[in-house]
Amino acid sequence: MRYKLIKEINPNYTAQEQVLTNRGIDITEIKHYLNTTDKDINAPECFGEDRLKSAAAALIQTISADKNALVVVDCDCDGYTSSAILINYLHDLFPAWVDNHLKYFMHEGKAHGLSDVMDYIFDRDFSLIILPDSSSNDYDYHARLKMAGMQTIILDHHEADKISEDAIVINNQLSDYPNKFLSGAGVVYQFCKYLDKILGKDIADNYLDLVALGLTGDMMSLRSIETKHLITKGFKTENLQNPFVYGMFTKNSFSLGSHITPMGAAFYIVPLVNAIVRSGTLDEMELTFKSMLKHEAFKMILSNKRGHKPGEEERVIDQALRTVTNVKNRQTRAQDAGMDMLETMIKENNMMEHKVLLFLLKPGQLDANIAGLVANKLMAKYQRPVCVLTKVEVENPNIQLTSNPPQPFFDVYYRGSARGYSKSGVESFRDICLETGCVEYAQGHANAFGISIPAQYVEDFIAKTDIALANMETEPLYYVDYIFKGVDVSGDKILDIAFLSDLWGQDIDESLICIEDLKITKSNLTLMSPDKKPTLKITLPNKLALIKFGSSQEEYDSLLTDGYIKMNVIGKCNANEWAGNVNPQLLIEDWEITGQSKYDF
Numbered sequence: 001m002r003y004k005l006i007k008e009i010n011p012n013y014t015a016q017e018q019v020l021t022n023r024g025i026d027i028t029e030i031k032h033y034l035n036t037t038d039k040d041i042n043a044p045e046c047f048g049e050d051r052l053k054s055a056a057a058a059l060i061q062t063i064s065a066d067k068n069a070l071v072v073v074d075c076d077c078d079g080y081t082s083s084a085i086l087i088n089y090l091h092d093l094f095p096a097w098v099d100n101h102l103k104y105f106m107h108e109g110k111a112h113g114l115s116d117v118m119d120y121i122f123d124r125d126f127s128l129i130i131l132p133d134s135s136s137n138d139y140d141y142h143a144r145l146k147m148a149g150m151q152t153i154i155l156d157h158h159e160a161d162k163i164s165e166d167a168i169v170i171n172n173q174l175s176d177y178p179n180k181f182l183s184g185a186g187v188v189y190q191f192c193k194y195l196d197k198i199l200g201k202d203i204a205d206n207y208l209d210l211v212a213l214g215l216t217g218d219m220m221s222l223r224s225i226e227t228k229h230l231i232t233k234g235f236k237t238e239n240l241q242n243p244f245v246y247g248m249f250t251k252n253s254f255s256l257g258s259h260i261t262p263m264g265a266a267f268y269i270v271p272l273v274n275a276i277v278r279s280g281t282l283d284e285m286e287l288t289f290k291s292m293l294k295h296e297a298f299k300m301i302l303s304n305k306r307g308h309k310p311g312e313e314e315r316v317i318d319q320a321l322r323t324v325t326n327v328k329n330r331q332t333r334a335q336d337a338g339m340d341m342l343e344t345m346i347k348e349n350n351m352m353e354h355k356v357l358l359f360l361l362k363p364g365q366l367d368a369n370i371a372g373l374v375a376n377k378l379m380a381k382y383q384r385p386v387c388v389l390t391k392v393e394v395e396n397p398n399i400q401l402t403s404n405p406p407q408p409f410f411d412v413y414y415r416g417s418a419r420g421y422s423k424s425g426v427e428s429f430r431d432i433c434l435e436t437g438c439v440e441y442a443q444g445h446a447n448a449f450g451i452s453i454p455a456q457y458v459e460d461f462i463a464k465t466d467i468a469l470a471n472m473e474t475e476p477l478y479y480v481d482y483i484f485k486g487v488d489v490s491g492d493k494i495l496d497i498a499f500l501s502d503l504w505g506q507d508i509d510e511s512l513i514c515i516e517d518l519k520i521t522k523s524n525l526t527l528m529s530p531d532k533k534p535t536l537k538i539t540l541p542n543k544l545a546l547i548k549f550g551s552s553q554e555e556y557d558s559l560l561t562d563g564y565i566k567m568n569v570i571g572k573c574n575a576n577e578w579a580g581n582v583n584p585q586l587l588i589e590d591w592e593i594t595g596q597s598k599y600d601f
Contacts, residue, residue, distance in 0.1 A: 001592040003478040003514050003570060015496040019481050019511050024223050036229035044194035046177040047170050047187075052194045055168045058128060058151045059195075063090075063097050067127035071104040072117055073289060074133040074184065077217025077273040081210040082132035082155065082184035084242070084292035088207055089192045091295050093199070098295075106289065108282050110369060114141040126150055133157070133184025133214075135167075136174065142166035155187045157218075181224040185214025189230075208234035209245040210292065216262050217270040221507040231505070235260040243297035243317045244288070248272070251321055262505030272324040278369035279331040284323050291320035331370060338366045338374040342388070354462055355469035357386045360414050366390070372417035372448070379419040383474045385429045385465075387451060389414035412455035413440060420447030423476040426469065436464040478570045478590065482513040489515050491544045494584040497573040511573055512589060515546075519564040527556040536588075546571065548588040566595035 006022040013021065020030050044052060062069050073083040083104060091098040103124075105117055113135040121129065129145055130153045137160040145152050145166070152167035159173045170191055172182050182190075189211045192204035212234025215227055222228045233239060237259050240246040248269045249260055256264040276288045290296040297317040304319060305312075342359055351357055357378060366374065371388040379386045393410040420429025428446035433439050438457035443450050453461055482493065497511045504510040518540075526537040536551035536559075546569060559565055571586035 001478070001568060001570065001590055002473065002475055003480050003483070003512075003568075005483060006479045006481060009482065015482075015490075015493040016500055019497055019500060020508075022481055023508050029225075033225060033228070036225055036232065038229075038233075040225045040229045042178055042190075042226055044190040044197070047172065047175045047190065051168060051170055051175070052191070055153045055155075055170055055191065056195055056198055058153060058168060059130075062128040062151075063094050063101075065127075066097065066101060068101045068103070068125055069128040069130060070121065070124075070126045071102065071130045071132065072114065072134065073104050073106050074112060074131075075107045075110055075277045075285075076133075077270050077277075078183045078185055078214040079133040080273060080277075080289055080292060081214035081217065082188045084289065085185060085188045085192065085207045085210045085214075086130065086132055086155070088210075088242075088292075088294055089195070089204065091293070092203055092206070093201065095295070104289075106282065106285050108285075110277065114138045118144065121145070121150070122148065128153065131156065132188050136160035136164070136169060136171050139164050139166070155184065155191055157183050157187055179224050179226045181221040181227045183215050183218035183220050185211045185218075186220075186227070186230060205239075206241055209240050209242045210234075212260075213245055213265060213269060213273075216265045216505065217273065219266075219506045222262060222503065222505045223507045228503075231262055232502070235262070235265065242292060243294060244292045244320065245269070247291070247317055247321045251325075259502075261502050263501075263510070266505065272328045275328040275331045276324055278373075279334065279367070280323075280327045284327055287316065287320050287323055291317045331373075334367060335370050335373050335377070338370060339377055341366070342374065342378060346382075352382070354466055355384060355472055356462065356465045357382060357384060358458070358462060359386075359388045360458065361388070361390045361416075363390055363392075368416065372419070375417045375419040376448075379421050383421055383424065383476060384472070385418070385420045385424075385426070385469070387416065387418045387453075389416035389451070389453065391455075392452075413452050414455060414458060415452040416450070418442065418449050418451040421472075421474075422447050423478070424472045424474065425477055426472055432465060432468050433461075435468065436461055438464060476590075478512055478514070479509075480512045480514045480570065484513065484515045486515070486517050486519065487540050487542060489513075489518075489540070489542075489544060489586075491542060491584040494544070494573045494586060495575055495582070498575040498584065501575075512570055513573060513586070515569045515571070515586070517594070518567050518569055520559060520567060521564045522560045522562075525556065525559055527551065527553065530556075544584055544586065545576070546586045546588055547574075548591075561596065561598065563597035565593060566597075567591050567593050 010018060017027060017030055021027050025033050071083050071087060073079055090102065105120055107116060118141060128151050132155045134156060135154050136156045136158050142152055142164045143166045154167050154169045156171045157173060163169050163174050170187060172180055172187060189204060189207065196202055196204050212231040215231050220227050240249055249256060252268045255268050276285055299316050300313040301316055301319060303312040303314040345359060346352060346357065368390060375386045375388045392413045392415050394413060396411050418429065420426055430442045430446050430449045433442045433451060438453060438461040440452035440454055520538055524538050528535045528537055530553055534551045534553065536548040536556055538546040568591065569588055570590045571588045574585040574587050576583050576585045
């Protein structure tokens, strides 16, 4: 078991200060970071007031003239919430126009932007196209829409080479907006704040729960004070006004607790929305999106509950909450089947001989929508980078003149999802792939990205990554905030760190601590619920409890001795509340036995 201090301990820092400075929060900003206010929300005008004025004018003119508009719903959690914020806002102000003149388009599958929407648009009569969370770089499509007499508003956060000349672009990456960690939901929220100003309204904050869910779903950095404040405020229980968000909160209250945290949303809400996008039918996608619209969520529709009576009805929101769970379960079954298939390939092809688990699949062997999920699970289990790729033939314009009749060439690629194993100490598997010179592209994040490898370069890619990763550790490296010696572990520090639990999320990783050379005797050990879900409890002389969920009778018996077991332990800090008392706990993440004595003198 490997572990390393994130930074040397500063004896002048409190435990909370040590943890937050370890995560990149300046010591002078910590008090502010822990106590953000609405003053931390930037003015919408930072996007550029001319652009905001143009977008507002285009929208208001369309509404005033009773012309038709289209919202294109991008296919991820941020896309759903971005579009839902805008439609909810407009329906609250202009219900008749929204009901009669505002349509929305949902992609079938994981398409983005305008590529699959143009036929739909040109077959109908639209004056305005609104693109939340997408399309900043769809320049050719913007030009086509403009030539056809349509205006385009883009409310986006993705990077692009330039500002389109044929669309009104509101984008924090293409402006002086100071927070680059604002997702599409945040950009739409700020546009609604601007509309509030010019229309004399104050309703944009009614959709902060959707803003928080969108920011979390798109993994925006919680190091940003504005982003952190919007998520914290949006997830406050009194601000849960959206039917879907509130419904997910109540349905998952056992797992989420008394309120939604960024980590809670990331584990128990966002994956269900993403499952709908990846594995749902178009009807299931539309049902889920409707449940985010206040004017649609409580309408009655025909029930599809098991055992329902003919003609029985239920609310959209109730059917949607059940559907997202069913689709997630369906996705999990497909994911598990994919795992079984690929693990068989690992054994049959001796794939562990190489540093990267590179799967070359035939079309249809694995649903492309779950390739990334399966790659994640394999990466975590086998503790090494993974590429799950499917064979793709791309037509080459060259002609095979020797054939009769002449036929085009087909270039063969393997394309799919790649995941790097960050705990191995490799900061960017994507950079390593690019440096091989064997890839057509590797696009995305450092350790989660899409990749394409020409078939003729596959063997070279394997050989070069074996060399580049020759010294890569396959045992996880835990970055810890503290290393304590034996029973000198501080319960007060553990409790202080545990009280930061509402902050854990993107770039504010949950804290881990290490206890070295901990001596355990049988008097320290208890096995709770041995017949149900065994939980091992180690109670130290200072009353600190170390808890290991998912233990077993066998594991408990292996630690019993007349002497002592010496171990190093990695754990997460937790506050255990019982009967009005709050006590520190360490939830064991990993351990290693480093020594044993038959007798303890």
